[in-house]
Amino acid sequence: MSRHPFEFVTEDGVETVRVYARGADVLGNPMINFGTAFTEQERQDLGIEGLLPSGRISLNTQLKRVYRQFRRQPTDLSKYLYLNTMQDRNEILYYRLITDHVEEMLPIIYTPTIGQAIQQYIADIRVAFENLMLGPDDVDLIVATDSEGILGIGDQGVGGVAIAVGKSAVYTAAAGIHPHRVLQVVLDPGTDNLDLLSDDGYLGARHARVRGKAYDEFVAEYVRVVTEMFPKAMLHWEDFGASNARRVLETYRHVAPSFNDDIQGTAAVVVAALLGAVRASDRPLEQHKIVIHGAGTAGTGIADLLVTIMEADGMSREEAQSRFWCLGRRGLLREGLRMRDFQAPYARPLSELESWQYSGGMPNYRLREVMKNVQPTILIGTSARPGAFGEDIITQMT
Template sequence: MTAAPYRLIPEPNGAVRAEVRLRGSSVLSSPALNRGTAFTLAEREALHLTGLLPTGVSTLEGQVRRVYAQYSETSTNLRKWVLLANLRDRNEVLFYRLLSEHISEMLPVIYTPTVGEAIERFSQEFRRPKGVYLSVDHPEDVENALRNTGLGPDDVDLLVATDSEGILGIGDQGIGGIEISVGKLAVYTAAAGIHPRRALAVVLDVGTDNQKLLNDELYLGERHARVRDGRYDALIEAYVTACQKLFPNAMLHWEDFGASNARRILNKYADRVCTFNDDMQGTAAVVLAAAFSAVRAAGSKMRDQRIVIHGAGTAGLGIADMMREQMIREGLSPEEATARFYPLTRNGLLTHDNPLLDFQVPYARRREDLADWGVAAGPISLTDVVRNARPTMIIGTSTQHGAFPEEIVRMMASFNDRPIILPLSNPTSKAEAIPSDLLEWTDGRALIATGSPFEPISYGGITYQIAQANNALVFPGLGLGVTVARADRITDGMIAASADAVARLSNATQRGASLLPPMTDLRAVSAAVAVAVAQQAEQEGHAQVELTDVIQQVHDHMWRPVYPELEIL
């Protein structure tokens, strides 16, 4: 059997040692080994690189400064994305070191929203394959495709898969969705130290209903309409089964699936494998963290909240489900907890006399129960709901710009000393309200978290830090905690523990303080979340390794982007 060209061996405290058999240009072609001008003269001699590089020897720090200068001089975010993608393909350590040092600045480039532009141009800009491409027309090839990665049963910590139907705000993007999985994994690595060689990006190519793609002669995916029958489920089943067989300890992360499949797939496999849907559970967890922080600042408890959710889709009701479970943990009955939510769609409050999706049914109201509201037949508006339900918290997942107008916000402020207002739709052009307006309309009393980033706001002599409810505060640490504990399932308790860990890193009781920690602290946030998740997994009996010193075990698992010690064979 031929020896591997190189092998990466984990060391304590996130370090890595590399056993290397490659020589010459093959070393420079390996992103995991290549360090470019940072190879010492002795290493160049031993690896047959003499003369293949400029004679000057750089430090990693010097390389970071050079590349960051190039990045700063690049004119558009899409070009910056291309620069970073090319760097990752050339030198992984340098890419992740640069990203980790500038994470809050670069997150919108490597992930949302800029990655959306890259996904739309995937077939035109294609350079080299990343991840694994699985076709609905060839489910029999799924296991073989995953085997072809060359990774063994103990080599993979997580896989991020998408079917590309609900990509960000741009919808069905077919084969190009692979870039959303690649971008997600970059955040896992930069924020939580998941080693890039221990994770796989996957696209489930089930066709596309995007006519622009189907008519594009350069399109690289399956050229037919999106499959929605039993063949779709057969591909999902083949994927899950192959992952269980080949990578039994890996977490399966589902990303940007359409509303009709996201919840259904999660419910089907949640009790069978270690699985997680970031659009539902990650979004819900970071919103729960903001809610925990806001409720503490308001001097209340989750069980006492009355919550309006404007946008009763997968994300909005995923938030409701998680908050409802927390209320039950705090002592409410399931029926009492459910009754504290008032979800709306574009057609008004969910009521049983209107068409409902299956996951909306538990939250729908009966018209007879609203008789004292004095509303006419037909849709029950947000204004009607706020006036009659007198909510303590209002959450926006509607993508309707300005859906929280002055009248409604002032109404909330009239019966809440600290109204909790979370306009979560992004980008900013779709936000239900703007933080500066919310502060003005509530005399600075509103507790706010948004989906898009906003600069601090001065009002009444106080500077208000606006929390961004970004999933990156939760999912990287959750994945790390699952990896450390080798958890066999992801439970509601583990996700709630991640939310509580995030909330405890911010003290919102001080007027103007953010409800959530800043994005610049992602590495520390991820470590705290991982510790909480691993401990909860152990408490619930889902940890498959002994946690003897969980803090140290978490830090030992966090890969640091530094060049590995070379053992040249």
């Protein structure tokens, strides 16, 4: 097993870096590349003699030079790109520069300039698809992800393209769609995964995940380009984060054929099984009490579809929603609790909870207490938490 090119060591309260790499590997690693600041002895020890100009320029002198170059950049976007290039080459210099000038640098490396950088990515979208040299009738399906909610493990940056490739294979294997008529797309608005951002081999955009207006414009341009170039293609939205998944689907489902299997696919399968069970129970769906453990996009997608079915059977939307007790990260969805817009219709009124009985006498809105007080007839699990449904939970059902 090869040794890491360097490690940080603390001795007597002083942190130093111990470098194992030699030669060009030293200069190619931005975390240990001091550039022309290496002393003559360090150049000999690290085997980089002849790989740098013979003159030595101290880190402080380098800082003055790069700061002047930074200030000469004509626009904020060009300053952003200048800093990005420096970070790829010499992180020591990069972090020292932004630390020494933090108030001036923050608006460049983050908002608002990062939004302009996203606009630059937007300009590249059409070029990327044009380079595929495909005609309007050549694509039936486009599987896209922004990699924020990958398989319950969260933000995976551009590595999330693997989930789009995998889902395309499912379409081919299970639905018979020709693999050459499917495109896999990763939308890269950045990543909040610090492990990826600190990995010098990471290929994605090296900044925090962009949100808000800049993100929406990025997605809007993607949709505009692909619907214009491939007007017959269905848009599959794969593993978008909870803050965007439903909103993106609702925004574009009337623009182009759209499908989010986390929301719609999971709901269709679960509800199909549930309707079969309801028929066997000899109790109509509207008389059931339903607890959903995991009120994310999948859980609320199931609830929404069941509400639609209840409405078709004559119930009002409010009456149908009242048959659900949904639990999220903070327990039962209830009035006054911070939650996402798509969860709000399932918030239980506080007046209902005043009559609940709690173990230990203190209010608790976790699964055990919900089951004891509601005694549901249907229990659905869409949480990534294993082992949630033990015997003590199941026996509370009626």
